[in-house]
Amino acid sequence: MSFIHKPSLYKPEHVVSESEMLAEIKKKYCNDPSLQKILKMVKNCGILKRHIIRPLNDSLAHKKFTDKSTLYQQQLVTIAEVVVSKALETAHLQPVDIDLIIDVSCSGFMMPSMSSYLINRMGFRHDVKKMPVAQLGCSAGASALLKAHDYIQAYPFHNVLIVAIELNSLCYQPTDHDVEAAICSALFGDGGAACVVNQSQGKHGLHILDNMTYTLPNSEHYIKYDVKDTGFHFRLDKEVMHSVEHLLSGVEGVFKKYIPELSMLDFIFSHTGGKSIMDAIINYTSVDEKRIKHSRASFRELGNVSSVSVLDVIRRGLTDFSAKKEHSQSNDVPIGAIFGIGPDVTIDALVAYWGTHSSLHLGHD
Amino acid sequence: MSFIHKPSLYKPEHVVSESEMLAEIKKKYCNDPSLQKILKMVKNCGILKRHIIRPLNDSLAHKKFTDKSTLYQQQLVTIAEVVVSKALETAHLQPVDIDLIIDVSCSGFMMPSMSSYLINRMGFRHDVKKMPVAQLGCSAGASALLKAHDYIQAYPFHNVLIVAIELNSLCYQPTDHDVEAAICSALFGDGGAACVVNQSQGKHGLHILDNMTYTLPNSEHYIKYDVKDTGFHFRLDKEVMHSVEHLLSGVEGVFKKYIPELSMLDFIFSHTGGKSIMDAIINYTSVDEKRIKHSRASFRELGNVSSVSVLDVIRRGLTDFSAKKEHSQSNDVPIGAIFGIGPDVTIDALVAYWGTHSSLHLGHD
Numbered sequence: 001m002s003f004i005h006k007p008s009l010y011k012p013e014h015v016v017s018e019s020e021m022l023a024e025i026k027k028k029y030c031n032d033p034s035l036q037k038i039l040k041m042v043k044n045c046g047i048l049k050r051h052i053i054r055p056l057n058d059s060l061a062h063k064k065f066t067d068k069s070t071l072y073q074q075q076l077v078t079i080a081e082v083v084v085s086k087a088l089e090t091a092h093l094q095p096v097d098i099d100l101i102i103d104v105s106c107s108g109f110m111m112p113s114m115s116s117y118l119i120n121r122m123g124f125r126h127d128v129k130k131m132p133v134a135q136l137g138c139s140a141g142a143s144a145l146l147k148a149h150d151y152i153q154a155y156p157f158h159n160v161l162i163v164a165i166e167l168n169s170l171c172y173q174p175t176d177h178d179v180e181a182a183i184c185s186a187l188f189g190d191g192g193a194a195c196v197v198n199q200s201q202g203k204h205g206l207h208i209l210d211n212m213t214y215t216l217p218n219s220e221h222y223i224k225y226d227v228k229d230t231g232f233h234f235r236l237d238k239e240v241m242h243s244v245e246h247l248l249s250g251v252e253g254v255f256k257k258y259i260p261e262l263s264m265l266d267f268i269f270s271h272t273g274g275k276s277i278m279d280a281i282i283n284y285t286s287v288d289e290k291r292i293k294h295s296r297a298s299f300r301e302l303g304n305v306s307s308v309s310v311l312d313v314i315r316r317g318l319t320d321f322s323a324k325k326e327h328s329q330s331n332d333v334p335i336g337a338i339f340g341i342g343p344d345v346t347i348d349a350l351v352a353y354w355g356t357h358s359s360l361h362l363g364h365d
Numbered sequence: 366m367s368f369i370h371k372p373s374l375y376k377p378e379h380v381v382s383e384s385e386m387l388a389e390i391k392k393k394y395c396n397d398p399s400l401q402k403i404l405k406m407v408k409n410c411g412i413l414k415r416h417i418i419r420p421l422n423d424s425l426a427h428k429k430f431t432d433k434s435t436l437y438q439q440q441l442v443t444i445a446e447v448v449v450s451k452a453l454e455t456a457h458l459q460p461v462d463i464d465l466i467i468d469v470s471c472s473g474f475m476m477p478s479m480s481s482y483l484i485n486r487m488g489f490r491h492d493v494k495k496m497p498v499a500q501l502g503c504s505a506g507a508s509a510l511l512k513a514h515d516y517i518q519a520y521p522f523h524n525v526l527i528v529a530i531e532l533n534s535l536c537y538q539p540t541d542h543d544v545e546a547a548i549c550s551a552l553f554g555d556g557g558a559a560c561v562v563n564q565s566q567g568k569h570g571l572h573i574l575d576n577m578t579y580t581l582p583n584s585e586h587y588i589k590y591d592v593k594d595t596g597f598h599f600r601l602d603k604e605v606m607h608s609v610e611h612l613l614s615g616v617e618g619v620f621k622k623y624i625p626e627l628s629m630l631d632f633i634f635s636h637t638g639g640k641s642i643m644d645a646i647i648n649y650t651s652v653d654e655k656r657i658k659h660s661r662a663s664f665r666e667l668g669n670v671s672s673v674s675v676l677d678v679i680r681r682g683l684t685d686f687s688a689k690k691e692h693s694q695s696n697d698v699p700i701g702a703i704f705g706i707g708p709d710v711t712i713d714a715l716v717a718y719w720g721t722h723s724s725l726h727l728g729h730d
Contacts, residue, residue: 065430069592109474111590111597112709113500119580126615129578130711131512132500135478147496153519213494218485225476227434229594232476250491344477346495 002152007195007311008086050189050303052169065231072108083194091196099158104140140307142340142348148197165192166306189303193311209351214250223343244280247347267336272299367517372560372676373451415554415668417534430596437473448559456561464523505672507705507713513562530557531671554668558676575716579615588708609645616714632701637664
């Protein structure tokens with residue numbers, strides 16, 4: 001088993017409110033027959049605000065890929081230092097204690113990846129292993145937890161640092177006018193998060209029990225980038241809206257090793273995706289709406305921050321768990337799910353529980 | 366321990382000879398005061414030919430990033446099918462037997478990554494795990510072996526598939542005229558390779574004993590991309606030429622757990638890099654030139670194929686080992702090194718040996 005220390009979060013200073021977003025859409029799509037449909041869809045999302053790294057006007061301007069890449073690299077490294085410092089402090093660790101850095105970001109591209117810059121700036125060991133992940137999109141946060149868990153099974157005394165930074169506003173494409181582009185630009189926010197994962201022994205908190213990945217057949221086009229001179233153009237097939245139940249049925253087996261029914265999940269820390277994604281999770285699992293409340297809150301306050309979102313959801317969940325002794329509905333200890341959903345469509349699913357290492361005896365450690 | 370099945374190799378049909386390359390350089394740099402210096406450096410490389418996915422004239426034309434990205438995706442998936450089929454056949458496995466796909470490529474960017482396309486085209490299981498790696502450049506081939514080894518320690522009965530495809534000719538930038546750009550365009554080739562890594566038990570062949578990564582301090586700028594409207598612009602600091610001995614001294618410790626001196630290495634399967642990189646390895650380790658002969662041969666016949674090169678070197682080494690019973694100079698069984706060198710500068714180093722699982726008893730399995 002492995003233990004997730006409370007993630008840190010960085011929210012960029014510039015804020016876009018729902019009303020500002022709606023006003024911008026009215027302006028851009030004023031002559032478009034889809035305007036009312038788009039406005040309705042955006043309102044239906046229920047995102048109250050999002051944080052972005054530049055003022056709104058600047059974010060909406062048509063910047064060259066060259067300029068966006070420069071900004072991406074500068075901001076990524078700056079934000080990473082902030083969230084990593086906080087995450088290490090929470091885990092009571094120093095940079096030299098980290099054995100593997102999993103750094104995750106899909107909203108730009110740089111080589112070398114941010115972990116290389118962090119090594120020199122923050123004093124990580126020069127024999128720290130590096131696992132940069134750029135191509136797993138929104139599921140990369142949960143996938144990083146999955147990869148950390150797998151690594152800890154091999155090296156139980158090692159410490160894994162996960163850093164996720166997404167600057168989705170740099171992927172805004174002013175010349176894309178279709179409905180999907182409007183939804184995307186109204187959905188995504190910027191931000192960063194980091195956390196440490198290490199062995200469970202003797203710790204009280206959130207433990208990973210097991211994990212599983214499931215890729216929906218023939219879904220490569222559901223969520224993808226077109227990579228062009230102008231940067232990354234996010235493409236979304238509306239079929240993605242109907243994929244959640246298939247994805248959940250694909251990973252149901254790993255949960256049934258621990259609980260008879262998905263409805264017995266005590267918490268769901270899911271990547272936020274969009275309102276319909278979270279609704280579909282509730283429908284499929286038949287859990288009470290309150291079990292997914294931290295995903296709802298994160299989405300409302302930050303929008304979809306790709307790989308960062310699931311870490312923010314866990315952060316909120318852990319604050320809540322720590323504040324009041326959470327009681328399980330039907331399990332000895334609260335058993336829950338961590339979900340990441342992203343291209344192609346893929347779900348990364350983790351079985352987690354809240355308690356002490358010794359509070360669950362399932363013979364899996 | 367883990368076992369490396371013989372890698373497959375794909376060489377694109379178009380060939381650029383050394384003389385064709387020199388003629389092109391003379392044409393492009395005809396008025397450049399560095400012409401003679403560039404010609405001398407290119408000749409000194411000793412690359413006899415390279416394989417590229419398009420005819421030379423087409424490769425040298427100024428294509429838009431949009432067009433290059435489309436071609437990258439098409440070719441990547443097509444080549445991946447070829448090398449993966451061969452690698453599975455060698456390991457006597459079917460796609461359904463694979464538990465983790467590590468797919469590696471840094472010469473373009475696509476999301477989702479090639480593994481997603483392979484799942485549907487080739488019939489991999491839908492619960493196969495995916496680890497796409499785009500940001501480790503030339504060291505990614507060795508890094509994938511390192512990651513496969515770590516994974517096998519956690520899941521000893523799993524099968525890991527590694528796929529590396531590099532289309533470096535798509536990163537050629539006709540408008541970059543500096544000396545480094547000339548060297549890069551004369552150095553890199555296209556190609557693909559794949560192999561299976563799984564547990565060692567009972568197998569005769571190449572086993573991974575241990576691994577280590579080392580990042581040189583303050584070297585983020587040694588090998589990097591500038592990401593622009595025109596695609597990836599490879600940047601190389603000449604300091605990289607003097608980095609090899611520092612990198613090797615950084616990983617020397619992991620070898621000294623098994624052999625008293627690096628000079629006792631029976632084989633070196635290294636990423637090819639360039640002539641000076643291989644020379645520096647020989648100088649630092651004091652091994653006989655013949656121990657690195659497969660890297661020399663790969664470089665001569667293919668050029669530097671980034672992450673693919675180390676897999677081609679291993680392929681050549683295994684053919685050699687199988688053909689004649691290779692004898693160790695001073696170890697009970699031949700112990701050697703697998704090296705990958707890439708941004709930032711990083712070395713991924715693996716301790717390997719040739720023999721049966723039971724021929725080495727070091728208490729590490």
